[in-house]
Amino acid sequence: MTNPPLSRKRATGRCTLSDVARLAGVSAITASRALRGIRGVDAELADRVRAAAKQLNYVPDPAAQALASARSNNVAVLIPLLTNALFVELLEAVQRKLMPAGFQTLIGVTHYHPDEEEALLQSYLAHRPAGLLVTGLDRNESARNMIAESGVPCVHLMETTVAAGMYSVGLSQHDAARTLTEHLLAQGRRRIAYVAGQLDPRVLQRRSGYEAALRQAGCYDASLEILDPTPTSMALGGRLFERVLKAHPDVDAIFFCNDDLAQGGLLAALRMKVAVPGQVAIVGFNDLAGSDQMLPPLTTIRTPRAEIGTQAASMLLALIRGETVATPTVDVGFELVVRQSA
Amino acid sequence: MTNPPLSRKRATGRCTLSDVARLAGVSAITASRALRGIRGVDAELADRVRAAAKQLNYVPDPAAQALASARSNNVAVLIPLLTNALFVELLEAVQRKLMPAGFQTLIGVTHYHPDEEEALLQSYLAHRPAGLLVTGLDRNESARNMIAESGVPCVHLMETTVAAGMYSVGLSQHDAARTLTEHLLAQGRRRIAYVAGQLDPRVLQRRSGYEAALRQAGCYDASLEILDPTPTSMALGGRLFERVLKAHPDVDAIFFCNDDLAQGGLLAALRMKVAVPGQVAIVGFNDLAGSDQMLPPLTTIRTPRAEIGTQAASMLLALIRGETVATPTVDVGFELVVRQSA
DNA sequence: CTGAAAGCGCTTACAG
DNA sequence: CTGAAAGCGCTTACAG
Structure with a gap:
């Protein structure tokens, strides 16, 4: 008893959407719609699909999703430094907001280098991120153009003054x-x-x-x-x-x-x-x-960096959903903390 | 003059491998091979392909690459906390080693929570990462199984004692x-x-x-x-x-x-x-x-965390290349720094 | 409300 | 050394 020749197959062994669909007794498209929670799927069928997915421990392939839909669940976040606690706290707040919404963050560290930022931008944009979070407004023209031409929603962190059509959350x-x-x-x-x-x-x-x-x-x-x-x-x-x-x-x-x-x-x-x-x-x-x-x-x-992270992430989520953002520039303010050194 | 009907098309507008191939006057597969530096492509053709790619500013679609090859250029790194400078320095060292080798890091923060780690693992593994870097050896059975079953090369950070078939870089x-x-x-x-x-x-x-x-x-x-x-x-x-x-x-x-x-x-x-x-x-x-x-x-x-990061990344790179790693457990040691408080 | 067909942009496995 | 065909696992755009 030898195994049938597999040379022609390229299946990766993981469970796919068709497996789920077959188990649920529906077509792949219906399974896809049910799993994505798209309205207009019969409730009972949707239940069967979800149960099948659970039973098979189905995890959708992000690469296939990205390729087919031309979108991903990634949000790229560009910060200057990880060694400054400020940015770490900002980042944590961003993730706390984005992850429950189903987005993953790609963290890029620019080290305050325009070239590094540009390289990261190019590489991340290739991943068709759903959104972009960048630190500050200072970047070279080439980087600015890449962002604009990508059409990816982008919110600027830390600062407040912004040109028309731009979004930012920060403080003066x-x-x-x-x-x-x-x-x-x-x-x-x-x-x-x-x-x-x-x-x-x-x-x-x-x-x-x-x-x-x-x-x-x-x-x-x-x-x-x-x-x-x-x-x-x-x-x-x-x-x-x-x-x-x-x-x-x-x-x-x-x-x-x-x-x-x-x-x-x-x-x-x-x-x-x-x-x-x-x-x-x-x-x-x-x-x-x-x-x-x-x-x-x-x-x-x-400086309320956690609030900057939270608000920027919310704004980005709104932009990703295609909503109109009423206040494109949010000033979160600051607080003078008088202790004893002055 | 109306535009031709586009309703049937789903092209994303970005420049693709076929565009490059057409410009270079070769087939897509040859272009693919040339760009990936695979031996056995005529030197002159390869040059033409590279020139065409440059001219068109071609950036390969990572999703398509991942889907077609069942591999990605991502390395997932799981650390407990970003608010501990130790892990940040570790991370920076890892990135410094991995990025030049063409890999991108997906950073996951577990907050010392087994459940968070498991969720991150599941989500990252779905991206078919080329490699995995995890902190410590303490994780529940389910997480350990996910790693083992995924077949993704994995190096453990910070500690030294490791079971057979496991890899680690750390100190006692x-x-x-x-x-x-x-x-x-x-x-x-x-x-x-x-x-x-x-x-x-x-x-x-x-x-x-x-x-x-x-x-x-x-x-x-x-x-x-x-x-x-x-x-x-x-x-x-x-x-x-x-x-x-x-x-x-x-x-x-x-x-x-x-x-x-x-x-x-x-x-x-x-x-x-x-x-x-x-x-x-x-x-x-x-x-x-x-x-x-x-x-x-x-x-x-x-504690030489930068060295841990560098060595772990090197080891992972070797494993990704399919090489045999002679010393699966590297002890980077430590140094007693006597100053004045004791 | 459901599905068969086509396609996303690459790479694999063959064949020549 | 080069290429036509098929396929990765999804979703889009149609049709019914």
Whole structure:
């Protein structure tokens, strides 16, 4: 008893839609419709199909679905970095919203590199994603065109100003930084440094909010801006803190562009026995994990990234369904969190 | 001049392999072979095909490729958490290795939930991934069977002990913890607490290494083990530090199962004016960002997660190619980093 | 409400 | 070394 020749067959062995249809005693198309919950299938037949699918442990082949329907259940999400807790929390919120809706996320990390972003975009777009979530508005023309020409619904994360026909969920980095700087001014600080790493567009928007507040108060001094292109870290914050105090002993406050820098600055102050906020007030940005544990606890801006993720995902879902989105630009705001460092 | 009726057509408008083949003046199969770099295509034809593809900006349809070949260029990676920097660094290393080899990573976050892991596994396996990377060895039978039955090459991350026919890259959590505990003993510490959150298998393996060292020294005391199921964080570390000192004022060292807890403990000590290491020595585990910035800098175990990612990805690549892997279990080791907290 | 036919864009298995 | 045919597992577009 030899097996029949299989050379001609290419079946993969997995259970297919026709298997389900056969077991349910209907055609493949009816099974497909029943499983997709398309109205207009006899209720009893639909039940039989679902039961058959369950019994056979049927899982549809995503590749076949994508090929036949020219759509997929993927949503591509492009973020700059995974090593910044901000984006991780954003991502988690996005997934919590998208997964129950039946979508899978393809996560792409651009490392703030336009070329990497373009490559990821090309590769992900080839997968016919149902939607696209990208960070910020800064990208080269080629990338912008790829998005536009793909026709894939796209929501921009983190920022608010957007051109016509674009969608975004974020907050005004400028206004938040301005509010924070005004808080320092209200405490009587006048020699306020802006210390930044990882000079991405949002970091520069914060800088401009800082400048606006200081100009209005008449105490803007460009030499107090320390802009370092290195990725942010606690270690960098410590180093920059030392550098600022050495170069400008009269500084009475430091605005770190991100909480990790500020945490490093706070620890350096402790090490150097610089009184905070006595001699120097310190503020951060984003309210990351640990900032409330510092000594003294860090005054900062809380950015609602989970809400950004949730709202952006909802908006994208609406766009995917073809609905009209009434407010294409959602501003989720920010919160000044005053603790003891300033 | 009306357009010809298109109702019958389902073409998606994108440029296909036949377009490339036509432009190059060859058949689709030859074009396919040329583009895939399959030997046995006339060099001149292959050149023409590549030129045509470039000219048309041809990007192959991954869905069609997957359907026709029953394989994809996806590698699914399952990790417990994205909020633990350890896994993020692991992931980055994996991607750095896999992307240049032409593979895309599907990242799944299990949140330490067997059910979530099973659901992700089912969904990812449906995509016929070329390979699978999973964290740890602890999973229910159903998940293990899914992996085995899928026939997809799989490498286990983080741990070393593995059954026959399985592959893994990691380190002995037990031995690392034991080494660290012995360091504390060598400093003359005897009342050493083990403080843990997020009681995953690796945290428990560390506990057993800790216990082994203490038993051998004759000073194991089970009441000094504080096991809290909550996810780890600096805030939790601070709270547990207080709790330990209150309940056991005679404790002379604390082994925190993860650096974020230890960092929180260190800051709590500063707040409570408990001398470290004078009154209490503190050690962490993993050597995460910021630990070297603490006051005092944290003594800890450096776990080479980037190397785990790189090696696991290489091993997986070999398995995908069908090669025999000589050492199915790679132990990347660990490093005791003695700083000033112990 | 249901189904037979055709097709999505590739690759496999043959044949030459 | 090259190609015509068939097929991967679904869904679309028609027809009834």
